[in-house]
Amino acid sequence: xxxxxxxASKTPVKTSARKRAxxxxxxxxxxxxIKVFSKYGLSGGSIDKISHAARSHxxxxxxxxxxxxxxxxxxxxxxxxxxxxxxAKLVLDVENAEASMRQxxxxxxxxxxxxxxxxxxLNSENLLRGQHISKSRTAREYSTAAIxxxxxTLVRGCAQGLFxxxxxxxxxxxxxxxxxxxxxxxxxxxxxxxxxxxxxxKVFAEWEEFVTNTVLRxxxxxx
Amino acid sequence: xxxxxxxASKTPVKTSARKRAxxxxxxxxxxxxIKVFSKYGLSGGSIDKISHAARSHxxxxxxxxxxxxxxxxxxxxxxxxxxxxxxAKLVLDVENAEASMRQxxxxxxxxxxxxxxxxxxLNSENLLRGQHISKSRTAREYSTAAIxxxxxTLVRGCAQGLFxxxxxxxxxxxxxxxxxxxxxxxxxxxxxxxxxxxxxxKVFAEWEEFVTNTVLRxxxxxx
Amino acid sequence: xxxxxxxASKTPVKTSARKRAxxxxxxxxxxxxIKVFSKYGLSGGSIDKISHAARSHxxxxxxxxxxxxxxxxxxxxxxxxxxxxxxAKLVLDVENAEASMRQxxxxxxxxxxxxxxxxxxLNSENLLRGQHISKSRTAREYSTAAIxxxxxTLVRGCAQGLFxxxxxxxxxxxxxxxxxxxxxxxxxxxxxxxxxxxxxxKVFAEWEEFVTNTVLRxxxxxx
Amino acid sequence: xxxxxxxASKTPVKTSARKRAxxxxxxxxxxxxIKVFSKYGLSGGSIDKISHAARSHxxxxxxxxxxxxxxxxxxxxxxxxxxxxxxAKLVLDVENAEASMRQxxxxxxxxxxxxxxxxxxLNSENLLRGQHISKSRTAREYSTAAIxxxxxTLVRGCAQGLFxxxxxxxxxxxxxxxxxxxxxxxxxxxxxxxxxxxxxxKVFAEWEEFVTNTVLRxxxxxx
DNA sequence: CATGAATGAGCTTTCATTCAT
DNA sequence: CATGAATGAAAGCTCATTCAT
Numbered sequence: 001x002x003x004x005x006x007x008a009s010k011t012p013v014k015t016s017a018r019k020r021a022x023x024x025x026x027x028x029x030x031x032x033x034i035k036v037f038s039k040y041g042l043s044g045g046s047i048d049k050i051s052h053a054a055r056s057h058x059x060x061x062x063x064x065x066x067x068x069x070x071x072x073x074x075x076x077x078x079x080x081x082x083x084x085x086x087x088a089k090l091v092l093d094v095e096n097a098e099a100s101m102r103q104x105x106x107x108x109x110x111x112x113x114x115x116x117x118x119x120x121x122l123n124s125e126n127l128l129r130g131q132h133i134s135k136s137r138t139a140r141e142y143s144t145a146a147i148x149x150x151x152x153t154l155v156r157g158c159a160q161g162l163f164x165x166x167x168x169x170x171x172x173x174x175x176x177x178x179x180x181x182x183x184x185x186x187x188x189x190x191x192x193x194x195x196x197x198x199x200x201x202k203v204f205a206e207w208e209e210f211v212t213n214t215v216l217r218x219x220x221x222x223x
Numbered sequence: 224x225x226x227x228x229x230x231a232s233k234t235p236v237k238t239s240a241r242k243r244a245x246x247x248x249x250x251x252x253x254x255x256x257i258k259v260f261s262k263y264g265l266s267g268g269s270i271d272k273i274s275h276a277a278r279s280h281x282x283x284x285x286x287x288x289x290x291x292x293x294x295x296x297x298x299x300x301x302x303x304x305x306x307x308x309x310x311a312k313l314v315l316d317v318e319n320a321e322a323s324m325r326q327x328x329x330x331x332x333x334x335x336x337x338x339x340x341x342x343x344x345l346n347s348e349n350l351l352r353g354q355h356i357s358k359s360r361t362a363r364e365y366s367t368a369a370i371x372x373x374x375x376t377l378v379r380g381c382a383q384g385l386f387x388x389x390x391x392x393x394x395x396x397x398x399x400x401x402x403x404x405x406x407x408x409x410x411x412x413x414x415x416x417x418x419x420x421x422x423x424x425k426v427f428a429e430w431e432e433f434v435t436n437t438v439l440r441x442x443x444x445x446x
Numbered sequence: 447x448x449x450x451x452x453x454a455s456k457t458p459v460k461t462s463a464r465k466r467a468x469x470x471x472x473x474x475x476x477x478x479x480i481k482v483f484s485k486y487g488l489s490g491g492s493i494d495k496i497s498h499a500a501r502s503h504x505x506x507x508x509x510x511x512x513x514x515x516x517x518x519x520x521x522x523x524x525x526x527x528x529x530x531x532x533x534a535k536l537v538l539d540v541e542n543a544e545a546s547m548r549q550x551x552x553x554x555x556x557x558x559x560x561x562x563x564x565x566x567x568l569n570s571e572n573l574l575r576g577q578h579i580s581k582s583r584t585a586r587e588y589s590t591a592a593i594x595x596x597x598x599t600l601v602r603g604c605a606q607g608l609f610x611x612x613x614x615x616x617x618x619x620x621x622x623x624x625x626x627x628x629x630x631x632x633x634x635x636x637x638x639x640x641x642x643x644x645x646x647x648k649v650f651a652e653w654e655e656f657v658t659n660t661v662l663r664x665x666x667x668x669x
Numbered sequence: 670x671x672x673x674x675x676x677a678s679k680t681p682v683k684t685s686a687r688k689r690a691x692x693x694x695x696x697x698x699x700x701x702x703i704k705v706f707s708k709y710g711l712s713g714g715s716i717d718k719i720s721h722a723a724r725s726h727x728x729x730x731x732x733x734x735x736x737x738x739x740x741x742x743x744x745x746x747x748x749x750x751x752x753x754x755x756x757a758k759l760v761l762d763v764e765n766a767e768a769s770m771r772q773x774x775x776x777x778x779x780x781x782x783x784x785x786x787x788x789x790x791l792n793s794e795n796l797l798r799g800q801h802i803s804k805s806r807t808a809r810e811y812s813t814a815a816i817x818x819x820x821x822t823l824v825r826g827c828a829q830g831l832f833x834x835x836x837x838x839x840x841x842x843x844x845x846x847x848x849x850x851x852x853x854x855x856x857x858x859x860x861x862x863x864x865x866x867x868x869x870x871k872v873f874a875e876w877e878e879f880v881t882n883t884v885l886r887x888x889x890x891x892x
Numbered sequence: 893c894a895t896g897a898a899t900g901a902g903c904t905t906t907c908a909t910t911c912a913t
Numbered sequence: 914c915a916t917g918a919a920t921g922a923a924a925g926c927t928c929a930t931t932c933a934t
Contacts (some may be wrong), residue, residue, distance in 0.1 A: 025893090041350050044266035047929060058930085059895065068929065084253025122412055123346045127264050130411025157276040170417060171433050178405035179398065186404070190343055194393065196381040211395050214441050222445055248918080281905085282920065290905065394898060469916090475730045490712035493908060504909085505916065511857050514908065562720040566677055568858055573710050576857025616863060617879050621848065627855070628847035634799025639812040640839065656840050660887050668891055714924060728899065737925065756918080779895080 007048050015195045016044045026064045029054045033061075033075045038117035042072055042124045052167045076125055084142045086111060097157030097204040098216065104150060105212050113204065145172045154219065169183065172219060179211045242303045252277045255285075256298045261340035265295055265347045280390040296355045299348055302341050307365045309334060310372065319437065320380030327373060328435050336427065342408045370396045377442065386442045396440060402434045472510045473498045479507075479521045484563035488518055488570045519578045520572055525564050531586045534559060535597065543603030544662065550596060551658050555626040559650065565631045593619045600665065609665045618665060625657045695733045698723045702730075702744045707786030709710040709792045711741055736874045742801045743796055748787050753811045755780060756818065757802065766826030773819060773883050782873065788854045816842045823888065832888045843890060 032054035036045040047068055051058045065071040090107050093099040112119060125133055133139050150169045157163030183190070187198040196203060255277035259268040274281045275410055288294040294386040313330050335342060348356055349359070356362050373392045380386030410421040417424060450653050477499035482491040493514055497504045511517040536553050538546040558565060571579055596615045603609030629636070633644040642649060701723035703716040716737055720727045734740040757774050762768040781788060794802055802808050819838045826832030852859070856867040865872060 070249045134417045139415045178401040182401035192356040192362045547712035572857045579861045583863045625848045638802045638808045
């Protein structure tokens with residue numbers, strides 16, 4: 001019933017081949033699950049589709065993740081983890097607050113564009129009214145990091161006399177996320193709606209520029 | 224085999240009781256479908272759940288909508304129709320461009336807040352990569368209206384020397400929609416993420432103000 | 447419940463347009479039923495497929511034929527009727543018994559080839575263990591005619607000192623029917639089985655010749 | 670998702686009890702399928718009827734045969750296999766070609782009489798225009814054997830100066846099959862048609878004699 | 893660590909048929 | 914004479930999950 005978590009090895013020096021194989025199976029299933037859930041949603045992404053995509057067996061999913069919900073939770077945590085990992089690698093120009101902010105905006109918009117599974121799985125979770133994420137302890141930790149980066153940049157910009165002081169980091173985070181997320185999440189209906197292909201590089205680049213200008217206009221002091 | 228569309232009656236003066244009842248059945252099913260699809264998504268929203276919610280029978284769904292996809296398309300077009308209908312009722316203060324813009328922003332944000340089915344069904348459609356909307360002829364017509372309102376307001380503001388002229392109406396439409404949509408669509412994961420209840424009236428009001436200020440800051444000429 | 451038969455008009459001189467239209471509907475449905483039952487069998491040939499093929503409505507089938515079984519019975523009797531009608535048009539060379547027999551064989555083999563629905567519907571009825579035909583009064587009448595033609599020819603051949611006298615007409619009828627029917631009825635499995643396309647004109651012509659020779663060899667006195 | 674064929678065990682010495690039980694399940698289903706398809710045809714023979722007849726569950730049919738078509742193909746191949754198996758057991762009197770031919774005719778006619786499922790399932794397949802058999806690799810192999818027996822007998826009879834040399838084995842095969850098959854396949858409509866019960870042993874025996882005499886008359890040299 | 897077998901409930905869809913006008 | 918609306922049962926098939934090794 002209860003999913004077995006990939007526990008830390010007691011003998012860290014020499015992991016047995018068996019254990020490594022097991023981890024590989026677990027990872028393969030998880031990767032497949034992310035792909036399938038991303039494409040079909042939670043109810044549309046069947047255990048069968050996933051085990052097949054992972055070239056494994058239904059039974060293994062129950063072995064490693066307990067049940068379908070357990071697998072979905074693991075998928076959800078994994079996509080958050082990946083986003084965080086990517087963000088941690090972001091090297092900002094500490095000298096230049098505006099450049100930093102541009103980098104952050106670019107990072108978020110590009111991450112959303114290049115990781116559609118991040119968006120679709122989050123949407124699935126929101127369709128379920130966040131019933132999994134609310135139980136997860138890891139979610140909050142990740143948010144602190146994400147907003148932290150923005151906060152530091154805003155503080156630096158303020159100190160340099162470039163940015164407005166009354167701006168809340170959380171609002172800027174939401175603003176950038178909104179402008180990046182909605183564009184990707186709804187690109188299919190928007191494409192039909194606007195009669196313009198939002199997946200074209202040119203259209204995306206224009207949007208990126210608009211977002212960057214708008215965010216900076218929001219946080220910068222008037223010249 | 225073929226879904227019957229609710230066609231205009233040939234004898235408009237005297238609609239028979241049966242015909243009225245039939246329309247009612249169709250409407251009841253459609254309303255139930257919107258609710259169920261909204262709550263469970265396309266694959267999660269079973270025909271059975273819908274017919275039960277409509278106090279009708281599975282068979283009638285096929286009678287009126289052909290198949291599940293046909294019903295989903297009808298639901299999709301209906302939520303667009305409703306949004307458009309609501310927007311058409313919006314009475315703007317033509318004298319005051321800034322007030323107009325505030326009204327538009329408020330309308331959109333409130334509409335998203337009060338019609339979660341609009342958001343979840345659009346998300347479902349985007350999960351399916353827009354496979355239904357791309358076939359719909361009505362989508363484009365609706366968009367023209369939605370952006371048209373913004374365009375007129377921008378033009379008026381420009382003429383009055385209040386707004387910047389280089390702003391594209393489509394960008395402002397996307398901006399407002401993004402800021403309103405993402406907040407609602409992702410409110411569950413965001414609530415867990417931020418540790419702040421985005422459904423609280425106070426938090427919503429603050430966001431509304433932020434969005435309004437930000438959009439106006441974007442379009443207004445510097446004082 | 448009970449199918450309404452196409453009753454004889456009370457005013458035979460002047461059939462009303464309405465009545466003619468009704469007959470047309472009935473005939474169209476019957477023709478469509480024969481096609482559909484022929485292609486899909488009784489259980490595979492749905493009321494819906496038939497009414498659609500007839501460009502009519504399900505309800506009309508019940509109006510004219512009572513229920514699905516009634517329609518099948520009508521189809522069955524119609525294909526027998528058509529066969530009989532065609533046979534009645536057969537003009538035999540009364541002077542020459544052997545030529546007559548050749549004509550009969552050719553007629554049967556060609557009729558089976560050109561009317562696959564005759565074969566498939568009979569097969570459907572036999573799958574149902576003849577449950578419809580056993581109730582039909584018309585079947586026996588038809589058989590008398592069919593065998594009668596063969597009997598007359600055999601008798602003439604006998605009188606002319608050409609044919610053996612101990613031959614039973616019923617056996618010859620069964621023989622010709624067997625050799626013609628099996629070839630057509632099982633042509634798909636035989637084609638796979640023999641690796642030879644039984645639908646090719648050349649292969650059919652060879653079979654026709656073989657059948658003719660064999661039947662004549664059976665009934666003719668040794669020279 | 671994919672039908673599992675009953676593969677040869679990797680450890681042939683010691684088959685587990687579970688594996689044996691599984692094979693039994695598969696076999697029971699297959700046997701039930703043959704009975705049900707035989708009685709109701711392909712579309713009339715429902716999965717439910719079959720699983721019930723096999724005292725198993727719907728689900729197991731999909732587990733072992735993939736889908737209904739897969740089950741039908743298995744049934745089709747099985748009845749061919751059985752016929753072939755029975756024919757292989759046929760011990761012919763090699764010294765006497767005429768006796769051999771009588772044995773072959775008797776075997777075929779009796780097999781058709783005693784295995785009505787062979788006939789009805791073949792008819793079902795022909796209704797479907799041979800869509801399954803054409804994909805089967807085994808069909809051709811069986812035919813070679815069936816005709817081979819006749820060919821050998823004809824060759825021997827020729828060598829003994831008893832049979833005509835210009836006779837093609839394939840025609841004789843078709844002739845015997847036709848005369849045996851049609852009689853059984855259409856016995857219900859023929860019974861109504863002829864007013865004679867073709868299932869009575871006496872009538873069958875007479876037909877068997879007629880067929881034997883006719884075939885021999887066809888292949889034998891005139892005395 | 894892995895797997896083949898089994899299960900029962902649920903899925904979307906089609907069936908033949910009847911009702912009310 | 915014809916038709917749109919309605920119905921309940923059953924169809925083929927997939928679902929998440931557990932059992933026995």
